[in-house]
Amino acid sequence: MTMMAEPVKLIGCFGSPVVHRVEVARLKGVPYELITEDLNNKSGLLLRHNPVHQKVPVLLHGDRPAICESLVIVEYVDEAFQGPLLMPADPLARATARFWASFMDKECGESMWMALWTDGEAKAAAARETKTNLTLIEGQLPEGQRFFGGDAIGYLDIALGWIAHWMGVFEEISGARLLTEEEHPTLCRWAREYKANKTVKQCLPNRDRVIAALMPRKELYISIAKAMATQR
Ligand SMILES: N[C@@H](CCC(=O)N[C@@H](CS)C(=O)NCC(=O)O)C(=O)O
Structure with a gap:
């Protein structure tokens, strides 16, 4: 199975500027499922996958460990998936x-x-x-x-x-x-x-x-x- 075929899930919430960053990484053409959190009542899923900060966004790629922090996620998506490069080549x-x-x-x-x-x-x-x-x-x-x-x-x-x-x-x-x-x-x-x-x-x-x-x-x-x- 290729990396592309594995499901990608984004734990996010409505109206977040940092979740927006990860959503825009769809410029890479990676399909993902958005799981919407209620930040006033955080889910077990979020707490389990981001125990350090307990914040969104969190990216789940297949059954790998979760990736946290919006800019770290954007870099990960850029490197892990094919598609137009988001980072400069130089x-x-x-x-x-x-x-x-x-x-x-x-x-x-x-x-x-x-x-x-x-x-x-x-x-x-x-x-x-x-x-x-x-x-x-x-x-x-x-x-x-x-x-x-x-x-x-x-x-x-x-x-x-x-x-x-x-x-x-x-x-x-x-x-x-x-x-x-x-x-x-x-x-x-x-x-x-x-x-x-x-x-x-x-x-x-x-x-x-x-x-x-x-x-x-x-x-x-x-x-x-x-x-x-x-x-x-
Ligand atoms: N530096 C983090 C910031 C994450 C962040 O502050 N997320 C907010 C949503 S905009 C959050 O989850 N807040 C929940 C809380 O503070 O309890 C990133 O870039 O991902």
């Missing part, structure tokens, strides 16, 4: 893509979270930091190039892809404004092209439904930001 370009994906999740993700879910001077300082971080990310997209991956969507586009759909969602829920056409025209242009892609479109959840699903988690987001502030 080792330096691969390292650079990984660097910026990590920057998105660490430095930029943290500043964004604080800008969205804190108040007062902390919020203003984090918004300034976020805008600088977005400018740094934007600088990775050469003028005239469609995607971070070149002519086609690649690993870094997938890592950053949630900005295109979820940034506006989070802005609406929180009232913050972080990504604007005036300040980041290239990133906004990229976001439009990313969302217009046929495969991406199939994995973008309805905006109003995402807002409705995430709105009740607002207090949780605020409490996480408060805890993060004490560690800064």
